[in-house]
Amino acid sequence: MNIDLKQIQALLRLLEKRDVTEFEFEDEHVRLRLVRGAPSAAPRETSSHIVVTSPPKPDAAPAASDPTSEFVTSPFVGTFYASPAPGKPPFVATGATVQAGQTLCIIEAMKLMNEIEAEYGAIVEERLVKDGQPVEFGTKLFRVRRL
């Protein structure tokens, strides 16, 4: 990895956006360590291949400060699909109103397509994951406003 100033600036912006406080990268050519704000009291001597170290926090979705927002989170590990099949329109569009029991998306695990249903009536304000993205238990999928 050959680092130049532009890349470092882009990296810093990314760290800020993701609320990361320390970043360390090492390969046979370069070792890079970026620390935001005051360094932590104990300098970490790790030289492992951890790419991003961030304190475990819920996803910093932009509108998370809105107290009436709720999130639909993934109940499984798997791959998120917004549509019933490739090329077909997504189950729900941004801004759509859904009823309890309505299918929001598919999470595919071990070749099984699991339909994820809305637990309550709501307006889908934002989709937070990309089509085809691997998700884990608890990953926020949609930001919704309960009706």
Add this chain to the structure above:
Amino acid sequence: MFGKILIANRGEIALRIIRACRTLGVPTVAIHSDIDAAALHVRFADEAVCIGPADPRKSYLNIPQIIAAAEMTGADAVHPGYGFLSENAEFAELCRRCGLTFIGPTPEAMRLWGDKASARETARRHGLPLLPGTGVLKDAAEAAAQAADIGYPIILKAAGGGGGRGIRIVRSPSEITSAFETVTTEAMAGFKNPDIYLEKFIEEPRHIELQILGVEPGRVLVFGERECSLQRRHQKVVEEAPSPVMTPDKRGALGDSCQKALEETGYTSLGTLEFLMDEHGDLFFMEMNTRLQVEHPVTEMITGIDLVESQIRVAAGERVDHPSGRQLELCGHAIECRINAEDPRTFAPWPGLITEYHAPGGRNVRVDSGVHGGIRVPNVYDPLLAKVITHGATRAEAIARMRCALDEFIVGGIRTNILLHKALLRDRDIVAGKLSTRTIERIRF
């Protein structure tokens, strides 16, 4: 060698496995429940996947989610650790079907040796000594005849029983008839099954176990014994290697017969055969654990062998060789104390926030820990926090070193059993090597 190993476990053993993977240069994937998001195994693995909520049935025992996590991360092997899914033949089977290497024995070997009844039968067929016992007894007269044959004391057991119910210890011939009748009545009332059998009862047994590694079907290495007599309610508290009462001849003979039995059944991967020793020093096979054990470090300390690394290499099809059995040189003595989050006297579990933490160190002191300061110990998993292992040229030296190590161990914010361990290592009998599975019951401090 594998491209990526997923560790289907948590706590200190997950860290142990990660360490072995790093020795081998293999990237690791940690799976975890949501409350373990800040756990050390999640931090130290190369990748981590949250697979469910705290409830182990929905996370660490959640087979479909673990396999999904392996698929998602491209792992080609799974190490199950101990506990959880490590002795689950269905899980091993499913891994195989999904193209994942399960780092452990085959499902067939797990069923053959993991099931207690099957293991006893297999052991018997291959000439391992078993506790003398009977099949279902016809009547009190047969019970008396068999008991006289085997020798008192004996224990009457309900075939359909469990959990310590439907059993009676009989110490003399005058008691056998009424005891048989009582147990039969109890069995009928409790389990609707009046079948009773009996076996020899050892008053003060010692628990001796043998560590083996099947490197390929038909070739098994034997790494000596451990003594794990200091137990409470069948949970081991302190373990050591070698056993203070095993002689080189006994060790050699035990190793030879176990090696033969396991080679003949084609066993591969790590395994431990557990025996009870009676007051005459005779050993009787009880069961086999077809997995890595908690107390494996004491064997590592006296043999210099990395058991987890060897286990992974065997699973990857590499050729693994170590001196074995009578050719293996055992060096010195090692002791392990299991540090649990519990009250040292009542054994009540003590989850909570660890506010202060300092592990002991120094020459020949090893600590395998899953916790550190600032971590919250959950109440839904087993209470083992860390293992302290010390090595010495002699048993006395290992004990002295352990006493110092326990004095240096600081765990603030929760209660631990460190005081119990200190009391155990002050006990005259224990220091003299006079141990039985009932020793801990008698400790007061």
